[in-house]
Amino acid sequence: MEKxxxxxxxxxxxxxxxxxxxxxxxxxxxxxxxxxxxFSPLRPELAGQIQPGDIIxxxxxxxxxxxxxxxxxxxxxxxxxxxxxxxxARIFFRNSINNGLLLIENGELADVAKEGDTVAVxxxxxxxxxxxxxxxxxxxxxxxxxxxxxxxxxAMRKLNGLD
Amino acid sequence: xxxxxAEKIIAAAAxxxxxxxxxxxxxxxxxxxxxxxxxxxxxxxxEKLKNPRIADVDKLVWIVDHNVPCDSVKTAASxxxxxxxxxxxxxxxxxxxxxxxxxxxxNHVTAGExxxxxxxxxxxxxxxxxxxxxxxxxxxxxxxxxxxxxLLVPETLRFNLTGxxxxxxxxxxxxxxxxxxxxxxxANYMAxxxxxxxxxxxxxxxxxxxxxxCVEAGAKTxxxxxxxxxxxxxxxxxxxxxxxxxSDADAEFAKIYDINLSTIRPIVAKPHFxxxxxxxxxxxxxxxxxxxxxxxxxxxIEDLRAGAEVIKGKKVHxxxxxxxxxxxxxxxxxxxxxxxxxIFMEAGAIVMNPNCSVCxxxxxxxxxxxxxxxxxxxxxxxxxxxxxxSFVYLASAATVAxxxxxxxxxxxxxx
Amino acid sequence: MGATIIExxxxxxxxxxxxxxxxxxxxxxxxxxHDIFIPFVASKFEEMGFQKLWDPDKVVLIYDHLVPASQVDxxxxxxxxxxxxxxYGMKNIHRADGICHQLMTEAGYVxxxxxxxxxxxxxxxxxxxxxxxxxxxxxxxxxxxxxxxxWVRVPExxxxxxxxxxxxxxxxxxxxxxxxxxxxADGATYKALEFAGDTVEAMSVASRMSMSNMAIExxxxxxxxxxxxxxxxxxEMTLTDKEKDxxxxxxxxxxxxxxxxxxxxxxxxxxxxxxxxxxPIAEIAGKEIDQVFIGSCTNGRLEDLMAAAEVLKxxxxxxxxxxxxxxxxxxxxxxxxxxxxxxILAEAGAMITHPSCGLCCGRxxxxxxxxxxxxxxxxxxxxxxxxxxxxGIYLASPRAAAACAVAGKIVVPE
Numbered sequence: 001m002e003k004x005x006x007x008x009x010x011x012x013x014x015x016x017x018x019x020x021x022x023x024x025x026x027x028x029x030x031x032x033x034x035x036x037x038x039f040s041p042l043r044p045e046l047a048g049q050i051q052p053g054d055i056i057x058x059x060x061x062x063x064x065x066x067x068x069x070x071x072x073x074x075x076x077x078x079x080x081x082x083x084x085x086x087x088x089a090r091i092f093f094r095n096s097i098n099n100g101l102l103l104i105e106n107g108e109l110a111d112v113a114k115e116g117d118t119v120a121v122x123x124x125x126x127x128x129x130x131x132x133x134x135x136x137x138x139x140x141x142x143x144x145x146x147x148x149x150x151x152x153x154x155a156m157r158k159l160n161g162l163d
Numbered sequence: 164x165x166x167x168x169a170e171k172i173i174a175a176a177a178x179x180x181x182x183x184x185x186x187x188x189x190x191x192x193x194x195x196x197x198x199x200x201x202x203x204x205x206x207x208x209x210e211k212l213k214n215p216r217i218a219d220v221d222k223l224v225w226i227v228d229h230n231v232p233c234d235s236v237k238t239a240a241s242x243x244x245x246x247x248x249x250x251x252x253x254x255x256x257x258x259x260x261x262x263x264x265x266x267x268x269x270n271h272v273t274a275g276e277x278x279x280x281x282x283x284x285x286x287x288x289x290x291x292x293x294x295x296x297x298x299x300x301x302x303x304x305x306x307x308x309x310x311x312x313x314l315l316v317p318e319t320l321r322f323n324l325t326g327x328x329x330x331x332x333x334x335x336x337x338x339x340x341x342x343x344x345x346x347x348x349x350a351n352y353m354a355x356x357x358x359x360x361x362x363x364x365x366x367x368x369x370x371x372x373x374x375x376x377c378v379e380a381g382a383k384t385x386x387x388x389x390x391x392x393x394x395x396x397x398x399x400x401x402x403x404x405x406x407x408x409x410s411d412a413d414a415e416f417a418k419i420y421d422i423n424l425s426t427i428r429p430i431v432a433k434p435h436f437x438x439x440x441x442x443x444x445x446x447x448x449x450x451x452x453x454x455x456x457x458x459x460x461x462x463x464i465e466d467l468r469a470g471a472e473v474i475k476g477k478k479v480h481x482x483x484x485x486x487x488x489x490x491x492x493x494x495x496x497x498x499x500x501x502x503x504x505x506i507f508m509e510a511g512a513i514v515m516n517p518n519c520s521v522c523x524x525x526x527x528x529x530x531x532x533x534x535x536x537x538x539x540x541x542x543x544x545x546x547x548x549x550x551x552x553s554f555v556y557l558a559s560a561a562t563v564a565x566x567x568x569x570x571x572x573x574x575x576x577x578x
Numbered sequence: 579m580g581a582t583i584i585e586x587x588x589x590x591x592x593x594x595x596x597x598x599x600x601x602x603x604x605x606x607x608x609x610x611x612h613d614i615f616i617p618f619v620a621s622k623f624e625e626m627g628f629q630k631l632w633d634p635d636k637v638v639l640i641y642d643h644l645v646p647a648s649q650v651d652x653x654x655x656x657x658x659x660x661x662x663x664x665x666y667g668m669k670n671i672h673r674a675d676g677i678c679h680q681l682m683t684e685a686g687y688v689x690x691x692x693x694x695x696x697x698x699x700x701x702x703x704x705x706x707x708x709x710x711x712x713x714x715x716x717x718x719x720x721x722x723x724x725x726x727x728x729w730v731r732v733p734e735x736x737x738x739x740x741x742x743x744x745x746x747x748x749x750x751x752x753x754x755x756x757x758x759x760x761x762x763a764d765g766a767t768y769k770a771l772e773f774a775g776d777t778v779e780a781m782s783v784a785s786r787m788s789m790s791n792m793a794i795e796x797x798x799x800x801x802x803x804x805x806x807x808x809x810x811x812x813x814e815m816t817l818t819d820k821e822k823d824x825x826x827x828x829x830x831x832x833x834x835x836x837x838x839x840x841x842x843x844x845x846x847x848x849x850x851x852x853x854x855x856x857x858p859i860a861e862i863a864g865k866e867i868d869q870v871f872i873g874s875c876t877n878g879r880l881e882d883l884m885a886a887a888e889v890l891k892x893x894x895x896x897x898x899x900x901x902x903x904x905x906x907x908x909x910x911x912x913x914x915x916x917x918x919x920x921x922i923l924a925e926a927g928a929m930i931t932h933p934s935c936g937l938c939c940g941r942x943x944x945x946x947x948x949x950x951x952x953x954x955x956x957x958x959x960x961x962x963x964x965x966x967x968x969x970g971i972y973l974a975s976p977r978a979a980a981a982c983a984v985a986g987k988i989v990v991p992e
Contacts, residue, residue: 041962061764069715095715160627232944239947531653
C-alpha cells in the first residue's frame with residue numbers, strides 16, 4: 001500500500017469553493033493561471049507558500065459551495081499531495097476523485113495538527129502524527145476504479161479505445 | 164467690436180465687459196461636475212492640501228455612472244471614497260441614476276452658465292447655451308477649492324444650419340459628418356457654435372448629441388443659440404436661464420460653415436477614429452458581434468424610440484449581443500411607460516440599468532479579441548470597448564438597431 | 579416497504595428497486611452547462627475522445643454568469659460555446675435569457691421525475707417540480723455528454739414536514755434559511771431532502787424553487803417536492819400516475835424527520851460568512867447597510883419582485899444606499915414590466931439590470947469593498963463572494979431586503 005508523508009497546512013471548517021478560488025478568477029484561461037489566487041479571501045499568501053508534497057488538513061465540510069472543478073484542480077496544481085478533513089462536500093468529493101486528487105476523511109486530525117508539522121499517510125489504512133495512529137477508511141471499489149484508471153478523462157479515453 | 168456667445172459667457176464669468184480670443188481670463192464657475200472616472204484622484208489630492216476647503220459646495224455635483232453596478236473591488240473602493248466624501252461635505256450626489264451629462268442636463272445646467280466637468284464630453288451642455296468644458300482632476304480640484312479657474316478665450320467656428328434632416332437621418336449623422344469634414348483636431352481649443360434656421364428643426368435630444376460629440380473634433384466647448392426649444396426645455400425642467408447670449412452680428416468667427424441638413428446621409432465612423440467617417444451604405448455587410456444603443460450621446464428617449472421603431476416585431480440576430488442602456492433613470496421610466504423596454508426585451512436585447520456601459524469599455528458588454536461592435540457611444544478609439552485588438556463603428560440608434568437584427572452593419576431601410 | 583421520492587425516481591429510471599447506499603448507473607434525461615464552464619467541458623469532452631453528443635436535444639447551454647461581459651476574457655467563453663453548439667448540432671442555447679436554473683424549468687427542459695445534472699451546485703433547484711437534479715463538475719459533465727449515463731449513490735432522505743400558515747412577513751426563503759441553520763452547512767451532505775405538509779402544498783412553484791435551490795447550502799444532493807396541480811400548470815402538462823406517485827410513502831425509511839409549525843417561523847437572515855449562520859432579523863436589526871441586492875436563481879422571480887414592490891411602493895431607497903434588482907429571466911422581466919412591478923421599483927430608485935447571475939456570482943453587478951454591508955436575496959454569503967473578505971453579506975427574503983433598502987439598515991419586514 002502506498003505510503004507518503006508531508007508538511008501540513010491547517011485550515012478550519014467549511015472551507016468553501018469561493019475561498020479555494022474566487023469567481024473573479026474563473027475566466028482565466030488555465031488552472032495554472034488561477035492557482036496563485038487559491039485561498040486568497042482567507043489567506044492571500046498561502047498559495048505562494050504551499051510546496052509540492054504538502055498536505056492540507058481541515059475541519060468539516062471542506063469544499064462546500066459551488067460545483068467549480070477548478071477547486072480540486074488548483075489544489076492539485078499547487079502540488080498538494082492530499083487533503084485530510086473531517087468531512088467533504090459531495091460535489092467537491094466527486095470532482096477530486098475525477099481529477100485524481102486524494103481526499104482522506106478523518107475526524108480528529110484537524111483538532112490536533114499544528115501547521116508546519118509532518119504527517120505520514122498509509123493509503124486506505126492510517127495516518128500517523130506525533131507518533132499516534134489515526135485509522136482511515138478505504139474508498140469504495142467504483143471510486144478506486146476511477147483512481148486506478150488515472151481519473152475520469154483517462155477512463156473515458158479507454159472506453160473510446162484511445163489508450 | 165462684437166462678441167461670440169463663448170466670449171460673452173466668459174466675459175460675464177470673469178466680470179469684464181469684453182474679451183477677445185487668446186486672452187487668459189480668471190472666471191468664476193457656476194457648476195462643477197465630477198464622476199467616478201477620476202473623483203477618487205481629486206479626493207486624494209484634496210486630502211493632501213494644507214488647508215483643504217470647498218469654495219461653494221452647492222456648485223458641486225458628483226455622479227457615479229462609469230462602473231454601475233460596480234464590477235470590481237477597485238472600483239467599489241473608489242465609489243466608496245466618493246460616496247463618503249459627498250456625504251461628509253453635503254455634495255449633491257447621484258449613484259446609478261444615469262450618465263453624468265444626461266443627469267446634468269435633466270437637473271442642473273442652464274443657459275449662460277460656465278461649467279467645468281471632469282469629463283471630456285462636458286461640452287454637451289452647450290445644447291442649452293451653457294459653456295461646458297472638460298478638465299482634468301487637478302484643474303477640477305483648483306476650481307473646487309477656489310471657485311475659480313483660468314480660461315483661454317477660444318476662437319469660434321460658426322455652423323449655420325439650414326434645411327431639415329431627411330427621414331431616417333439623425334443628429335448623430337450630422338455631427339459625424341461635421342467631424343469628418345473638419346477632422347479630429349479641426350476645432351482644437353475652439354468653440355463650435357451652431358445657429359440658423361435649421362437649428363429649429365432639431366430637438367433638445369438632437370442638440371445634446373451634437374454638442375456632446377464636438378470634443379471629438381477637439382473643441383473646447385460647443386454652443387447652440389438659445390431659442391424657444393431651449394426655453395421650453397428649461398421651463399419643463401423647472402429652471403430659468405442665467406443669461407441668454409447671442410453672438411453679435413459683427414462678432415468675429417475663425418471660420419463659418421454653411422450646412423444644409425437635407426444633404427446629410429446615414430453615416431458610420433470606422434475604427435479607430437471618430438473622423439474616419441463614411442456613408443453607412445459603404446459599410447453594409449461588415450460582420451458585427453455586438454451592438455450598443457445608449458450613452459450620453461444617444462441614450463435618450465428619442466434614441467430608444469428610433470431603435471425600437473426599427474426592431475419592433477423583429478429579433479436580434481442570435482449571435483449578436485445587443486445592449487440597450489437608457490441614459491438615465493428618467494429615460495428608463497419613460498421608455499418603460501411607452502412600452503419601448505418591452506419591445507427591446509421581446510426582440511432579445513440585453514436591457515441594462517442606466518450607466519456608461521460599453522461606451523466606457525469596462526464593466527458591461529466589453530468585447531473580446533477581434534470582435535466588432537457597432538455603437539451609439541462617443542468614441543471608437545482602438546481598444547476603447549475592450550480588447551486592444553477589437554473594432555468599434557459609431558452610428559445612429561437606427562443604424563445600430565438595424566445592424567443588431569442583421570448581424571452585420573445595415574441601415575434602417577434594409578430591415 | 580415504502581420508498582422515498584428519490585428512491586422512486588431512481589427506481590423508475592433504472593427499473594431496479596434501490597436502497598440508500600446502492601451505487602447505480604442512471605440514464606440522464608437532461609443536462610445543463612453554463613458559460614463559466616463550457617470551455618472546460620468542451621476540452622474534456624474532446625480529450626476523452628468522444629465524436630458526438632449522446633443526444634444533442636438533451637443538452638442545454640446557457641450564458642448567464644458572464645452576461646453582459648465585464649472582462650475581456652469573458653467573451654472567449656461565448657466563442658467556445660457558440661463553436662461547440664455548431665459543431666455538435668445543439669439547438670438548446672440561451673445567450674441572454676436569464677439564469678440557468680430559472681430557464682431549465684421555465685422553458686420546459688425539466689419535468690417531474692426527470693434525472694438532470696448541471697455544472698452548477700444550485701442544480702438542486704429542479705426538485706421544485708419533483709426532478710432529481712444535482713450539480714457536478716465539468717469532467718463528469720463531459721463523460722455524460724458522451725455516454726448519457728452517470729453513476730450515483732442512492733442517498734438517504736431527510737424528510738421535512740411543515741404544516742400551518744406562514745406569518746405574512748415570512749417567505750419560503752426564511753424557511754429554507756432556518757432549515758439550513760438547524761441542519762448546519764453539512765447537515766444534509768450526500769442526502770436528499772424531501773419536503774411535505776400543507777404549508778408546502780399551499781406554496782407556489784416559485785417558492786418551492788427558492789427552497790430546493792438552497793438545499794445545497796446544507797450539503798444536500800437534491801431536494802424534492804411532490805408534483806401536484808401547481809407543478810402541472812407550471813410545466814404546462816398533465817401528470818401521469820407515475821408522476822403523481824412521486825410521494826414519500828408513509829412506511830418509507832427516513833434517516834431523519836424534522837417537523838415545523840409554519841406559525842413558528844420568523845423573518846431571518848444568514849449572517850456573515852456562512853449560510854448556516856442564521857439569526858432572527860430582530861436580533862440583528864439596526865445595522866447600517868450600503869447596498870441591497872434582489873435577484874438570483876434563489877429569489878429573482880416575479881413573486882419575489884412583487885413582494886419587494888409591495889414594500890417599496892410609494893417609497894424611496896434610503897439616501898446613499900443602492901438597490902440593485904436583477905430578475906431571474908427575460909420572461910420574468912417582461913411580466914414585471916407588464917404588471918407594473920418594474921415601474922414601482924424604478925420609481926423607488928432601483929437599478930434594474932438585465933436578467934443574469936449578476937452580483938450573486940461575484941463577478942460584477944454590484945461588487946463591494948472593505949467595511950461595506952449588503953443585504954442580498956441570493957444563496958451564498960461566503961467570505962469574499964461579493965468583493966473583499968471584509969464585506970458583510972446578509973442573506974434574506976425579498977420582502978426583508980426591500981424593507982432594509984428603504985430603512986438604510988437591517989429591519990424586520992412588516
